[in-house]
Each structure stands twice: as C-alpha cells, then as structure tokens.
Amino acid sequence: MEWEPVVGLEVHAELSTRSKMFCGCAVVDSTVAEPNTSTCPVCLGLPGSLPVINRKAVDLGLRVALALECKAAPVSVFARKNYFYPDLPKGYQISQYELPLAVDGVLRILAGGETRTIRIRRVHLEEDTGKLLHEERPPRSLVDLNRAGVPLLEIVSEPDMHSVEEVRAYAMALRRLVCYLGVNSGDMEKGVIRFEANISLRPKGAAELGTRVEVKNLNSFRALARSMEYELERQAAVLEKGGSVAQETLGWDENRGRTYSQRSKEEAHDYRYFPEPDLPPLEVSSEWAAQVKAGLPELPDAIRERLVAQTGLAPADAEIILADRGTVDYFEAAVKASDAPARTVAAWLNVDLSGLLNSRSLPLIGPGGRPAIPPADFGALIKLVAAGKVNGPTGKALLAEMLDTGKTADALVAERGLLQIGDADTLRAAVRKVIAENPDQVEAYRKGKTAVLQWLLGAVMKTTGGRANPKMVRTLLEEELGGGSVK
Numbered sequence: 001m002e003w004e005p006v007v008g009l010e011v012h013a014e015l016s017t018r019s020k021m022f023c024g025c026a027v028v029d030s031t032v033a034e035p036n037t038s039t040c041p042v043c044l045g046l047p048g049s050l051p052v053i054n055r056k057a058v059d060l061g062l063r064v065a066l067a068l069e070c071k072a073a074p075v076s077v078f079a080r081k082n083y084f085y086p087d088l089p090k091g092y093q094i095s096q097y098e099l100p101l102a103v104d105g106v107l108r109i110l111a112g113g114e115t116r117t118i119r120i121r122r123v124h125l126e127e128d129t130g131k132l133l134h135e136e137r138p139p140r141s142l143v144d145l146n147r148a149g150v151p152l153l154e155i156v157s158e159p160d161m162h163s164v165e166e167v168r169a170y171a172m173a174l175r176r177l178v179c180y181l182g183v184n185s186g187d188m189e190k191g192v193i194r195f196e197a198n199i200s201l202r203p204k205g206a207a208e209l210g211t212r213v214e215v216k217n218l219n220s221f222r223a224l225a226r227s228m229e230y231e232l233e234r235q236a237a238v239l240e241k242g243g244s245v246a247q248e249t250l251g252w253d254e255n256r257g258r259t260y261s262q263r264s265k266e267e268a269h270d271y272r273y274f275p276e277p278d279l280p281p282l283e284v285s286s287e288w289a290a291q292v293k294a295g296l297p298e299l300p301d302a303i304r305e306r307l308v309a310q311t312g313l314a315p316a317d318a319e320i321i322l323a324d325r326g327t328v329d330y331f332e333a334a335v336k337a338s339d340a341p342a343r344t345v346a347a348w349l350n351v352d353l354s355g356l357l358n359s360r361s362l363p364l365i366g367p368g369g370r371p372a373i374p375p376a377d378f379g380a381l382i383k384l385v386a387a388g389k390v391n392g393p394t395g396k397a398l399l400a401e402m403l404d405t406g407k408t409a410d411a412l413v414a415e416r417g418l419l420q421i422g423d424a425d426t427l428r429a430a431v432r433k434v435i436a437e438n439p440d441q442v443e444a445y446r447k448g449k450t451a452v453l454q455w456l457l458g459a460v461m462k463t464t465g466g467r468a469n470p471k472m473v474r475t476l477l478e479e480e481l482g483g484g485s486v487k
Contacts, residue, residue: 002204003236006212007167007228008121008159010196011174012152013184014128015060020149021127022051022094022279027150030131031190035144043127043149045090050278053078057125057151058282060183061101062292064153065123067181067299070105072289076124078276087130087143095126095154097273101282107157107177108301109169110319118170119158128152131191153183159198159209164225164232171195171224176300180325194219197228200245201235210235211245215252215259227252231259303328311335311342320350326365330375337379340386348382352396356403373402381409389413394466424476427460427468431476434459445481453477 017027023042041049065072077099080092105120130148134141155174161167175193178184185192195218200210215231218224235245250259298306300322307318321331327349335345357364357372365371381402385395390413398409405412434456435442445452453474460473 001240003201003232003239004204004206005162005164005228005232006159006200006202006209007161008198009157009161009167009170010198010214011155011157011171012128012194012196013064013155013178014192015057015151015153015183016185017054017056017060017151019054019056021054021057021125021151023049023149025149028146029190030144030147033146035142036146038146039148044145045088051094051276053279053282054151058101058284059292060151060181061123061125061153062284062289063181063183063296064155064178065102065105066289066293067177067296068102068105068107068120068123068155070102070120070123072102072284073099074284074286075099076101076282076284078125078279078282079273080276081126082272083270085129086141087132087145088127088148089130089145093127093129094276094279096124097271099281100124101284107170107173109166109173110315111163111166111169116160116166116169118160118166121156121158123153123155126152126154159200159212164228167197167228168221168225171221173300176322176324180297180300182297186324188219188221191219195224197224197231199228199231199235201232201239210239211247213245213248213250213259215250216262218252223252223254226254226257227259230257234259297325307342313342313346317343317346317350320354321346324365326369330364330371330378333375334379334382337376338382338386340379340382344386345379345382348378348399352399353378356400360403362403373399377402377408384409384413388469391466391468391470393461397466424472427464427472428476428480430460430463430468431473431480434463435477435480442481453481 014027019025020027020043023040025038025040025043028038042051062072076096078094079097081095081097082092085091085093100122102123103121105123107118107120109116109118128147128150130143130145132141132143157170161170175184175186175188178193179186187193197215197218198212199215200212202208202210213231213235215227218227231250238245246264248264249262251262252259304315304318304322307313307321308315313321321327331345331349334349335342338345353364353373362372378399381395381398384390385392390398390409395409398412401407401412402409407415438456438459441452441456445456456477457470457473460477461468461470
C-alpha cells in the first residue's frame, strides 16, 4: 500500500529579552554561564513568590504572530500546565492553552519548486524549562535552572506537510523569519530554537488522519529530517505487517539514528490545565497590535518578490540570498557598487564567495556585523570583470587574495599588473607563438579533434600570465587555424 505522511510542527523559540518571562532574572547563555547563577524565588517556584508578565516578551511574541498573519487575541490567558518537570522546580509550567496570544496564521514556503501555504494554528507564550545534564561517571543527573523561566514562544502549525522536504523548508523559513524580526538569534547549537514533529501515516488519498507520534526536542535541521525519515519508515513497516502505531512521545538518538520511546502521548486533560491564579488576563488593545505591526521590517516574502520583480533575479537565487537579512543587505550594496546585473552579482555571491568562505569555515558577516569582504569592494571586483579589465579566472583569484589580505581588487591589480590584455595585435602575436610551438596539437585540431582548441587557449593564457581576454583568444585561434577543423 502507498502511504502519505502527515506532519505538523511545534516550534519553540526563545525570545531575545534581557529578563525572564515572569521575573527580573537576567537571561544568560546557559552554555557558558555558571550553572544556577541567574535564579530567584519566582523562577525557583518558592512559596509566596508572584510572577509578573514581561511586556517586552509580549511585544516580541506579537511581532512573530502578526508577521505570520495571525489574529491577535484581545484577551489571552496564562494557565498552569501540570506534570512532572525535573527541570522546572515548581512542578508546572506557566503557558497558554484555551486562549492563546494569536491564532489562524500562514507561512508560505518554497518546496519542490512550488510555493506552499502552511497554516498556523496558534502562537502562544510560555516559560522555558531548565536544562538537565547527564553524567556517566559517577552516574547522575544534574540540573541547571538558568534557563528556567526564559520567555518562550510556541508556534504550532496545522498538519499540512506531507514530505521531509516540506518540513525542512517550513522549519528553515520559520527560523529565518524570527531572525529577521530580531526576536531570536537562530543559534540552534545553543538550543534557542527547537522543533517537535507530530508525524503520522495514512493510506494515500484517505482523509482520516493516522495515529501520530511526537518526536521531541530536535535542535537541528539534520536531526529533524533524519528523525522524520526514520519514523516514516518505522511506521510504514508496522502498518504493512497489520500492526497499529502507538500514540507516544519519542526522543531522537542522533548517534544511533533512531527514535526511542519516552512516554505515552499525553492529551490536554492529562496536563490538568487551569488559569494561573497569580496572573491577570493579558489584554492586547487594537492600538498596541497596530503599533507592533507598523514596526515590522520588510519580511522575506516581500523581499523575494521585490528582488525577482525589480532585478530579474531567479527565485532560486533569491532564496539563497534570503538566508538572513545581513546577506540581503550585502547583496544589494554589492549590486549598487558593481554596476552589473543582479544575476551576475548573485552568481558571484552564491557560488564563488560562498564557496570560498565555506572552504575556510568563515561567515559572510562576522562578529560585530563586520563582513568578510566589504560589499563595496566585492562589487568593485565584479565591476572590473564585467568591464573586461580582468578576466574571470583572474577575478576569482583576486577574490581569495582580497579575503586573505584585506586589500581591494584595484590595489591588487595595480600592484601586480593584472589588467586584462585586450589589444588584438598583442594577443594575435601570442596566439601565433603558441601555434608555432605546438604543431602536433594544431595538426590534431585540423584532423577533427576540436577539443584541442581548449588546450591551445589554455596555452595562450599561460603565455600571457592569465591576463588575456579568453573570448578574444578563442576568436583569434579559430581565425589563425582556418576558422575550424578541416573536414
């Protein structure tokens, strides 16, 4: 039988606030801070302590919700979500359930060359848990509560995705969005954004959903894709044998490449939700929502449409440039400096510069917003190539030198005398010299081995120190050799 995957994603994104969700404790980097140093009676859940809502967290949550075209609720309510939390000392999490911050949004993704619209069911605020650390010798578990109480935004999609490619595209698009909005750093290695996939299978063409499992706490696109691939294969094998899939919560073992059972899947009533008695309902006025919406930056979808419409950029190239806002700004500054078509700049950026940076494990935009190569300098290099002052291979060699030395292309060209030779008489002399020195290759070409022409072109380039105009050299070679091979 042919099976159809049905997947919905829950995404947890920590909000970039200075203090925690319900107290004044500083938000610290839990990967480097001394454990349990940013805590207080509120986030420790001590008796008599009272939580207070962090307005900045609400602002940031609204930014995401409105960017996703959600309807912001005029009144939302915090609730206590009860179950055993070894890393949340009060034994419950303050979250939102029946009345969330916002509902009914959409996120558009590109998958398989097509645009798909994924519905957003809800966006709600809650607090993060602490972090458990497991040691083998001696066997013990330790808890770090620095992260407990950090503002967390949960974004829940409808089960609208039907392939690993769509799920990955959705996760990447959502991460990109929260980074554009400045509400989350997107640093997945630090766990500031985490995915939970609800995965099921149903017969192809069926309307009824299959039994779903939830794979928890996936903090990389690789883990998300691999866990989904494994789980779809596992469930298909169970169903093909006539078995039934158990509804449960699963973990993902990255080293073994498989899921494992954590507990039976809870339903809402298992959490015994009830309104948080120490917090009043959260009221978001229409004026507040309008103010947040007016402050939204240009979003990825709008940037993509603008780049494609105004510059003729291919959607696939635009998608690469949209990886983050810094890359977009870099690209547009380079286009302005280059006087070259946007497609040309995109090719240099997406292929040549990106490949060079990847080979050296360097980011395009470094610490403090400092670019690896200033966009004006990058654009000036492309301008030299487009104007025919240096050829393509020389331009690519210059790019590496610019990265190594910090010098501009103009300075390097002047220092080393790299201006491209475009004088026909000079190039014709070089072509005749190569033809005279390589009679065997010339004879082979004239007998029909046309590929030899490329070898001869390379010899001319070597003779001129790589400075010859390749197009002119090819034309001159064909002229000197009689316009082509002899039949």
